[in-house]
Amino acid sequence: MTECDPVKISERIISLFPGNFPEGRRSSDPFQILISTVLSQRTRDENTFAASKALFSQYPDCDSLSDITTDDIKYLIRPAGMFNQKAKNIISISKIIKEKYGGVVPEKLEQLLELPGVGRKTANIVLFAGFGVPALAVDTHVHRISNRLGWIKTKNPEESEFELMKVLPENLWGPINVSMVDFGRNICRPQRPLCEKCEFTSCCDFFKM
Numbered sequence: 001m002t003e004c005d006p007v008k009i010s011e012r013i014i015s016l017f018p019g020n021f022p023e024g025r026r027s028s029d030p031f032q033i034l035i036s037t038v039l040s041q042r043t044r045d046e047n048t049f050a051a052s053k054a055l056f057s058q059y060p061d062c063d064s065l066s067d068i069t070t071d072d073i074k075y076l077i078r079p080a081g082m083f084n085q086k087a088k089n090i091i092s093i094s095k096i097i098k099e100k101y102g103g104v105v106p107e108k109l110e111q112l113l114e115l116p117g118v119g120r121k122t123a124n125i126v127l128f129a130g131f132g133v134p135a136l137a138v139d140t141h142v143h144r145i146s147n148r149l150g151w152i153k154t155k156n157p158e159e160s161e162f163e164l165m166k167v168l169p170e171n172l173w174g175p176i177n178v179s180m181v182d183f184g185r186n187i188c189r190p191q192r193p194l195c196e197k198c199e200f201t202s203c204c205d206f207f208k209m
């Protein structure tokens with residue numbers, strides 16, 4: 001394994017940015033992980049935390065969330081933005097889980113993808129964080145960095161997910177997401193990455209260009 005091997009670099013990024021699962025999405029309850037991940041879409045971690053905390057203080061589970069209207073929760077989740085759509089999705093998700101799955105979050109990717117507002121990234125986060133299943137959640141950070149490093153050549157996060165699964169072993173799929181997000185926010189930023197602070201310059205296609 002060379003120093004530029006994706007596995008080696010991934011392990012190094014994980015050790016440099018051990019990255020806890022963001023506050024607000026940290027829970028041992030797959031249902032709360034699912035709902036807080038829906039809340040986290042297109043917003044900052046601190047907003048997700050505020051919205052999740054307010055929501056779960058009054059409606060902590062599938063039962064309580066499936067028997068209400070959007071007006072009951074919109075004001076609670078307002079900090080997360082897009083609160084009308086998110087409230088609608090959260091209530092629909094809760095109803096489906098209650099009626100179709102007996103109140104238990106399903107453990108299969110295909111089942112999660114059928115829930116409103118749940119895309120591949122959200123579903124993969126739930127699989128890994130909620131059930132410990134190897135699942136690779138690819139967001140813009142993971143997509144951008146793995147392309148810059150030259151591990152893959154892809155046009156969008158979904159394509160990256162499939163290509164990265166060929167490059168990285170299963171045991172890294174879950175942990176790499178949060179660590180790469182932190183690496184992407186702090187060093188390999190979308191605009192003007194801090195390459196002078198990066199230890200992977202000799203392995204990086206973007207840096208060599």
Ligand code: SF4
Binds near residue numbers: 188205
């Ligand atoms: S060298 Fe620059 S572009 Fe390449 S991974 Fe490091 S920070 Fe990102």
